[in-house]
Amino acid sequence: MDDFYRDYILDHYRNPRNFGHLEAPTVSAEDLNPLCGDRIRVELNVDDRGIVRDIRFSGKGCAISQASASMLTESVLGMPLEEVAKLSKDAVLDNVGIGISPTRMKCAMLGLRVLKSAAIGTLAGWPDEE
Amino acid sequence: MDDFYRDYILDHYRNPRNFGHLEAPTVSAEDLNPLCGDRIRVELNVDDRGIVRDIRFSGKGCAISQASASMLTESVLGMPLEEVAKLSKDAVLDNVGIGISPTRMKCAMLGLRVLKSAAIGTLAGWPDEE
Amino acid sequence: MLHLTERSALGIRNDFPIFSKPTARGKRLAYLDSAATSQKPLCVIEALDAYYREYNANIHRGVYGIAERATEAFESARARVARFINAEPAELIWTRNATEGINLVAYAWGNANLRRGDVILLTELEHHSNLVPWQLLAQRTQAELRFIPVDERGFLVLDALDRLLDGCKIVALAHVSNVLGTIVPLDAVIPRAHAAGAIVLIDGAQGAPHFPVDVKSLDAEFYAFTAHKMLGPTGVGALYGKRELLESMPPFLSGGDMIRSVEYSHTTFNELPWKFEAGTSNIADAIAFGVAVDYLADLGPGWIRQHERRIMGYALARLGELEARGLHVYGPKDPDATGSVLSFNLADVHAHDVASILDTEGVCIRAGHHCAMPLMHKMGWQATARASFYVYNSEDDVDALIGAIEKAARIFKV
Amino acid sequence: MLHLTERSALGIRNDFPIFSKPTARGKRLAYLDSAATSQKPLCVIEALDAYYREYNANIHRGVYGIAERATEAFESARARVARFINAEPAELIWTRNATEGINLVAYAWGNANLRRGDVILLTELEHHSNLVPWQLLAQRTQAELRFIPVDERGFLVLDALDRLLDGCKIVALAHVSNVLGTIVPLDAVIPRAHAAGAIVLIDGAQGAPHFPVDVKSLDAEFYAFTAHKMLGPTGVGALYGKRELLESMPPFLSGGDMIRSVEYSHTTFNELPWKFEAGTSNIADAIAFGVAVDYLADLGPGWIRQHERRIMGYALARLGELEARGLHVYGPKDPDATGSVLSFNLADVHAHDVASILDTEGVCIRAGHHCAMPLMHKMGWQATARASFYVYNSEDDVDALIGAIEKAARIFKV
Numbered sequence A, B: 001m002d003d004f005y006r007d008y009i010l011d012h013y014r015n016p017r018n019f020g021h022l023e024a025p026t027v028s029a030e031d032l033n034p035l036c037g038d039r040i041r042v043e044l045n046v047d048d049r050g051i052v053r054d055i056r057f058s059g060k061g062c063a064i065s066q067a068s069a070s071m072l073t074e075s076v077l078g079m080p081l082e083e084v085a086k087l088s089k090d091a092v093l094d095n096v097g098i099g100i101s102p103t104r105m106k107c108a109m110l111g112l113r114v115l116k117s118a119a120i121g122t123l124a125g126w127p128d129e130e
Numbered sequence C, D: 001m002l003h004l005t006e007r008s009a010l011g012i013r014n015d016f017p018i019f020s021k022p023t024a025r026g027k028r029l030a031y032l033d034s035a036a037t038s039q040k041p042l043c044v045i046e047a048l049d050a051y052y053r054e055y056n057a058n059i060h061r062g063v064y065g066i067a068e069r070a071t072e073a074f075e076s077a078r079a080r081v082a083r084f085i086n087a088e089p090a091e092l093i094w095t096r097n098a099t100e101g102i103n104l105v106a107y108a109w110g111n112a113n114l115r116r117g118d119v120i121l122l123t124e125l126e127h128h129s130n131l132v133p134w135q136l137l138a139q140r141t142q143a144e145l146r147f148i149p150v151d152e153r154g155f156l157v158l159d160a161l162d163r164l165l166d167g168c169k170i171v172a173l174a175h176v177s178n179v180l181g182t183i184v185p186l187d188a189v190i191p192r193a194h195a196a197g198a199i200v201l202i203d204g205a206q207g208a209p210h211f212p213v214d215v216k217s218l219d220a221e222f223y224a225f226t227a228h229k230m231l232g233p234t235g236v237g238a239l240y241g242k243r244e245l246l247e248s249m250p251p252f253l254s255g256g257d258m259i260r261s262v263e264y265s266h267t268t269f270n271e272l273p274w275k276f277e278a279g280t281s282n283i284a285d286a287i288a289f290g291v292a293v294d295y296l297a298d299l300g301p302g303w304i305r306q307h308e309r310r311i312m313g314y315a316l317a318r319l320g321e322l323e324a325r326g327l328h329v330y331g332p333k334d335p336d337a338t339g340s341v342l343s344f345n346l347a348d349v350h351a352h353d354v355a356s357i358l359d360t361e362g363v364c365i366r367a368g369h370h371c372a373m374p375l376m377h378k379m380g381w382q383a384t385a386r387a388s389f390y391v392y393n394s395e396d397d398v399d400a401l402i403g404a405i406e407k408a409a410r411i412f413k414v
């Protein structure tokens, strides 16, 4: 696990990208890590073609959940919501590298879980879908 | 345990002494062996000096409980109720000899337990006591 | 582990340390009380040992190495026990034993769903563990208890089933009788119960150890079973429940682990299966239960059933030879209709005396009411002696049984 | 076993097989999570082993040799665990864990005795296991929950106790806080609760392992504790209850063993303690629990307390040295006021990250809300890191802790 705490991770932890809130988000979602009760909230602005134009996350948590969420927000900017909804674990693991133990995996995946539930919830709610 | 099943025990089992009921017992009690649900009932006739003048027991059970009860009825005939109330385990063990395992001890003591509870109950109920 | 075809009960017996030594009286141990609890193979004992020696730690919330290893072993055991009965891990709740699983349903489902006058349908052959919780539920809710009758051979009488099912909300019945060995015709009861709008709970304490169980095809709502009767340790059992039902039920025991978020005034609960698991789980025993079902799965439930059927056939034949000396065998006398449980009495000798004499020959059987007093009473039996068989038993155990019964007959001169 | 005076934590450590090997990363295991679960001495592991290898059998009703031996060992374990807290065997009920004991009281006593508007008094520092069962009971009965406040140092505020006790039927409170280490002033609360007509339940999960407990002089009505935190196996715990109260309570779980006589329509129940034990007990683990308390009794609860007090003093001093680097220690900082639990945070580093880094050095601590979310929330803590000590810990473990915290500080540049 100590391999995990590399400088760029700590940088994302101390200086999280896209941290905060949007004025009028198109989409938002929030969930907690059942392991520790840490919460993350994600807010998105999605344009009419379904592309993620702006994103913010908020919450308090460990370096793993915060850095994972921070990096994730960077990688989904400009992505169509449909792709966001289909993101796999690897979207996080490619960012943060290896070395996360199974229990801490819940921390790493918290941001992804919230983001995907926002995306899936929105897609399901769109009237022109299906 | 096989030492236990000697001829005189089996004789008491097959031909229990004082088995049956009294017309108008002065005292009676009944209980069951929590191990197996076997029940024994004891009925006594006690004279006005508190001496056991007649006794019967009834119920169905294993050789150990039946033979122990049968022998016990013989040994308390003519005994003052106060002594009956104070009988110890040995009253049974002296009769039946050794070789009873801890679990089967409950069977051996069933008759004694019922008899004593009859005696104690009666003594407690006597107005001139205390 | 050897392959099926190379296996024999004698080979299997080598896997069980308890059989490596003679009894206190120097006899070979003929253990014929597996319906009460089974013996444990070395792999199960060693699983406990390894947990406590190498990775003992509390689970789920620990982030250090041994806690991660314990969590993985614990949840993997759940997955394997679930797979053994074809359930999903989220549908498998750890309990202490079958009894607790039945109580969980009687409290959590029962209190929330039963109203005055609703019917709880049982059978006349239930173990106290599948009777008393429903009596208490009936008292709490003013529900009515009804019973599917048992005939004198030990078979359920289903003629009046539809009438019995009228107004019924839940049917709770054994998979296999622990007194008579009767295999209960679940396939005949469950669809009719569903058609009448009732849900079904199976007391699988004597089922899962001996028969292939597929909860999806059985289609019962609940199936309760217990590790110690199927090569696992004491102190752990499992309750299978259909997911939607479990999700709709309020929790039962509460405390650590089954929560999602707690405030002083109220709590939201964890997802399945943890919603029903309060406090520190029986971690070591759950892990060892997983090893026990692996062992059983390796033998194969189908093989186990054939093996036991063969011994039962042999035992029925040998005991039949003693009928002339006053031996009575109870329950269905057809090995296809029974599990591996055999109740009997020897003439007028009390079952406890029979069992005590058998013990002197190293033969362990049970005697008494087998936690089924009402059935015994109905049948008019004070007590029965009961021999039961499992994977490590063989014809030699039956021979030991017969020899010891003959000794009892000699002592009691019958 | 050595005598007290010859004993040292290092000598004790030799009795625990888990310490004989390095961690997966080759470090010495500094196990500082005994408040979550303790490690087990060899004698406890061997007791399990011996049961399963030599005399595994179901208890109480078996009349053969190994069943008699199992019954005796099981009931003797009960007597020894009872004696450990100065209770009678009939007053000691086996449960799965402390949580189940509390639930037993909340259901069996609570459902029968609480009415709308009655008060249940807890404290603000309870573990979820001594909070959620009372929330659910309050929902079932429309009773009111109240809380004895905790100040920011972690002490109970008893100023308003009499007002809080007005209308109160039961006070349920921890012996020792598992987050702050606070020793709860039971002697100050219990008599006042009694004077107000309330009964008292003690959650002794963190008490019995570390402090001498004498239930007769404590005079609480119930005391719940759990084997796995006191050198025993997972899956067994005990509930002490005053005899008259236990006798007046209806049963909780029902089924085999807790009955006296059963008919189809109704049941009479067994005497104490079996009245509250349904189904096959956790035989092996209860026996091993008996061995665990023998080991603790041999060390002596007084010695254990002194030993832990010494380590806590050392740990408080060493952690104090790190205050300059942003280390915060929570709870009473006086070793006389705390058990052997120490919560802290390192600057702005999340406790989970601290724990993960400590793990790489072989130091096992817990991080998170410690199943006391409302307390954490009240204190304004997202999560804390928690080190806890037990008989096998020593100053070297504190040194390992400090070294590993310094590593975390380096990595996080604080």
Ligand SMILES: Cc1ncc(COP(=O)(O)O)c(C=O)c1O
Binding pocket: C256, C278, C279, C280, C281, D035, D036, D097, D098, D099, D100, D127, D129, D130, D174, D176, D177, D178, D203, D205, D206, D226, D237, D371
């Ligand atoms: C104070 C306190 N109460 C109750 C419990 C619950 O113990 P168990 O999980 O063994 O039921 C714990 C431990 O987790 C505890 O620390």
Ligand SMILES: Cc1ncc(COP(=O)(O)O)c(C=O)c1O
Binding pocket: C035, C036, C097, C098, C099, C100, C127, C129, C130, C174, C176, C177, C178, C203, C205, C206, C226, C228, C237, C371, D256, D278, D279, D280, D281
């Ligand atoms: C048919 C049946 N149901 C339930 C039980 C109870 O199992 P346990 O005691 O493990 O809860 C038993 C065994 O005692 C049984 O034979």
